[in-house]
Amino acid sequence: MVEKPDERLLPTNKVRTIMKSCGDPSAFLSKESVLVVTKAAELFISYLTQQTHKRCSHKKDLNYNDLSSFVQEEEKLEFLHQIVPKKITVKEFRDILERGSESESESEEATSDEEENSDEEMEDEEDMDEAADIESDDGGGLI
Incomplete structure (x- = not known):
């Protein structure tokens, strides 16, 4: 079936512009490829509207x-x-933004607490390593 323009x-021409903006702008787009994408878009829009109307x-x-509800549920x-x-x-x-900023500040606090705990643990490990070095240097070990 051949369609008339x-x-x-x-x-x-709008579909061609969109296609060029999504890919390499210097790429060649054949007339047939633009027509196929145009037809596919028309069919997709038709499907969305028919299913939403049902x-x-x-x-x-x-x-x-109506359309957004259909999209969110499907x-x-x-x-x-x-x-x-x-x-x-x-x-x-605004409520969503406030909740987002609250959760960000809570996560930042948790991250800084974790970093402080991690630093303390590293210091404890370094102290233990130093103590072990001192014990091995006292000459009390086996030869």
Whole structure:
């Protein structure tokens, strides 16, 4: 089946630009490769919208929240989790940032405590080594 240019849903020149930005910009992209990627993108978008609509069949229109819920729930779409995240409020975002900074400060404290303990252990080991050297130097050993 040969498609006419006006039958495509996505503009091939935009797809070509995206393809060039993801790889070697000086690489040659054949017309066929751009058409195949364009068609694949169209099919993928169609799949996403159809599957999302099936899950939200009670609604006439789909919105971002419907799509993001579908992406987050579908295991095989895990690669899209960061690209199509669930919407959160500014308050939720601030709470996440605060929790992140708290956990960072706790981990820094734990790391510094571990380093101090490690330094003390190394000093103890050095003291033991010195004591062992002194004992062996006193001439009380067997010949």
